Structures are given as C-alpha cells and as structure tokens.
Amino acid sequence: xxxxxxxxxxxxxxxxxxxxxxxxxxxxxxxxxxxxxxxxxxxxxxxxxxxxxxxxxxxxxxxxxxxxxxxxxxxxxxxxxxxxxxxxxxxxxxxxxxxxxxxxxxxxxxxxxxxxxxxxxxxxxxxxxxxxxxxxxxxxxxxxxxxxxxxxxxxxxxxxxxxxxxxxxxxxxxxxxxxxxxxxxxxxxxxxxxxxxxxxxxxxxxxxxxxxxxxxxxxxxxxxxxxxxxxxxxxxxxxxxxxxxxxxxxxxxxxxxxxxxxxxxxxxxxxxxxxxxxxxxxxxxxxxxxxxxxxxxxxxxxxxxxxxxxxx
Numbered sequence: 001x002x003x004x005x006x007x008x009x010x011x012x013x014x015x016x017x018x019x020x021x022x023x024x025x026x027x028x029x030x031x032x033x034x035x036x037x038x039x040x041x042x043x044x045x046x047x048x049x050x051x052x053x054x055x056x057x058x059x060x061x062x063x064x065x066x067x068x069x070x071x072x073x074x075x076x077x078x079x080x081x082x083x084x085x086x087x088x089x090x091x092x093x094x095x096x097x098x099x100x101x102x103x104x105x106x107x108x109x110x111x112x113x114x115x116x117x118x119x120x121x122x123x124x125x126x127x128x129x130x131x132x133x134x135x136x137x138x139x140x141x142x143x144x145x146x147x148x149x150x151x152x153x154x155x156x157x158x159x160x161x162x163x164x165x166x167x168x169x170x171x172x173x174x175x176x177x178x179x180x181x182x183x184x185x186x187x188x189x190x191x192x193x194x195x196x197x198x199x200x201x202x203x204x205x206x207x208x209x210x211x212x213x214x215x216x217x218x219x220x221x222x223x224x225x226x227x228x229x230x231x232x233x234x235x236x237x238x239x240x241x242x243x244x245x246x247x248x249x250x251x252x253x254x255x256x257x258x259x260x261x262x263x264x265x266x267x268x269x270x271x272x273x274x275x276x277x278x279x280x281x282x283x284x285x286x287x288x289x290x291x292x293x294x295x296x297x298x299x300x301x302x303x304x305x306x307x308x309x310x311x312x
Contacts, residue, residue: 007051007089012115016047019120020127023050025070025167026079028184029160033152037120038084046117048086051109052076053093056216060093068218070167070183075190089114102128106141122152174221174278186274187220189255193266199248200256203288205295207241207256208266210273219255224279226302227257228310229271236262237310239302240273243282247291260303277305
C-alpha cells in the first residue's frame with residue numbers, strides 16, 4: 001500500500017480516517033500524528049488517508065518558486081508507506097481550487113470522494129475560500145455529514161512547525177546529523193544517474209552524477225558528504241560532492257557520488273542516496289594534484305567513519 005495517487009482516481013472501498021497537510025519531511029513530529037492516524041484506522045476498520053496538496057499552495061498563490069521542500073512527493077510517499085499509511089492522496093492545487101468554499105470542499109472531497117468517518121486536524125487548521133473556515137466549522141459539518149473531528153493539540157502542532165524549521169536550517173547549514181536526528185531517519189536525495197564530464201574518473205574517483213528533476217527539493221549546503229545507498233538490494237557506501245567543482249572550472253552545481261568497491265554501470269537508473277555525515281566545505285584547490293590528495297584524505301576519513309558506525 002502507501003501509494004501516492006491523484007485523488008480523482010481514488011475509489012473508496014471502505015470508510016476512511018483522514019488528516020490534511022503537507023507533511024513535508026515526515027519528521028518525528030509528523031510521525032506521532034501519522035501513527036495515531038494508522039492506529040485509529042486499524043482499530044476502527046477505516047482506510048488511513050493523508051490528503052495533501054501539490055504543488056505547494058505558496059507556489060501557486062504567491063508564485064513562490066523559491067520554496068524548498070525536504071522531500072519530493074515520491075520520497076514522502078515511501079516514508080509514509082513505511083509507517084503503515086494506506087494512502088497518500090494528492091489533490092492538484094490550483095487558483096480555482098483555492099476559491100472553493102468550505103462546505104463544498106467538505107461535501108465533495110471529504111464526504112463524497114474519501115467517505116471520511118473521522119477527520120484528524122490541527123486546532124489552528126483553516127480551510128475553504130480565503131481560509132475563512134476553522135475547526136469549529138469543520139465540527140459543524142461533521143455533525144451535518146456524519147463524521148467525527150479529532151483535534152491535534154497546540155503542543156503537537158508546535159512540535160511539527162519547530163522541527164520543520166530546524167531541519168531546513170540544519171540542511172542549509174550542512175548539519176546533516178542534526179537534520180537526521182529531527183527527521184528520525186536519514187535525509188535522502190533521489191534522482192537518476194546521468195553522464196557527467198568524466199572528470200571524476202580522470203581523478204581516479206569515478207562518480208555517478210545524480211540528476212534531481214524536482215526543482216523544489218531542498219539541496220543541502222555545498223560540500224563533501226559520506227553517503228550510503230541500496231543498489232540492486234546491496235548496501236553500498238561512498239562519498240558525495242555537492243557543488244560546482246571550482247578547481248576544474250565547473251560552472252554548474254552538480255551532485256556527484258563515488259561509491260567504494262563498486263564497479264557496476266548504473267546509468268539511467270533511479271537511485272536514492274542517504275546522507276550520513278558532512279566531511280567538509282567545497283574548496284578551490286591550487287592544483288588538480290592538491291584536489292587528488294584531498295580526495296584520498298576524504299576517502300580515508302569516510303572509510304574510518306563507516307567502519308566505526310556501520311561495521312558488522
């Protein structure tokens with residue numbers, strides 16, 4: 001289960017328990033809410049559903065192309081699937097949809113499309129045209145249309161907001177272990193392996209160039225990182241550079257991964273890279289030889305770290 005599907009294609013086979021939100025990061029604050037949702041679904045024989053909106057409303061209403069999200073929509077779906085969620089339903093967010101009045105939203109989407117019998121929502125949640133309806137309005141609609149409303153407390157909502165802010169700041173600062181602590185799992189980058197300029201191979205460190213097409217995905221601070229990945233069922237460790245390769249006059253930001261003890265061609269494959277630790281900032285070296293020497297040092301540091309934290 002745990003499928004990410006467009007709400008228009010969803011056919012309710014049984015009633016549901018629903019919560020609404022972005023759930024970007026699906027961090028430890030979110031996980032508490034998701035576990036409650038899943039538990040209620042299991043206890044009461046309901047489908048557990050998160051209804052989310054995409055693109056992010058700010059991208060549409062404020063033309064905020066600069067907004068960056070911790071997860072892509074597919075990454076979010078996979079994490080939610082691992083928590084036992086039945087469905088992540090995506091409603092395309094448009095200006096037209098934003099003008100839908102509150103009762104129409106409740107009747108057409110929560111009741112008719114999702115067959116909601118219970119809705120779990122934040123105490124401060126606002127919805128409908130101009131966001132003019134609140135949880136009290138939702139409770140009235142619940143009485144009218146036959147569903148219960150359960151309130152998420154101020155404490156839990158604050159935990160979610162604070163954690164999201166801290167995670168974004170940590171990633172922007174390159175504090176990957178701090179971000180991972182708040183997430184409750186390893187921050188990931190997901191993309192397809194594309195051909196680069198072959199510079200890594202010339203330096204003795206062949207790299208897989210990761211192309212991430214989702215421009216809204218938050219990319220951590222430039223620099224060198226220790227990573228792990230799972231390729232064809234095998235866990236593979238490596239080191240990754242995010243940056244423009246200033247020593248060899250690079251002009252475009254790339255994400256390049258060198259896997260240790262791995263020689264299989266993975267061009268055009270989609271892979272997930274989990275970030276474990278940040279080694280250093282990106283640097284411009286005086287010569288290619290100096291860069292090679294630093295890469296050797298990075299490799300040794302990485303292998304020591306992996307042996308210390310991940311040795312069997």
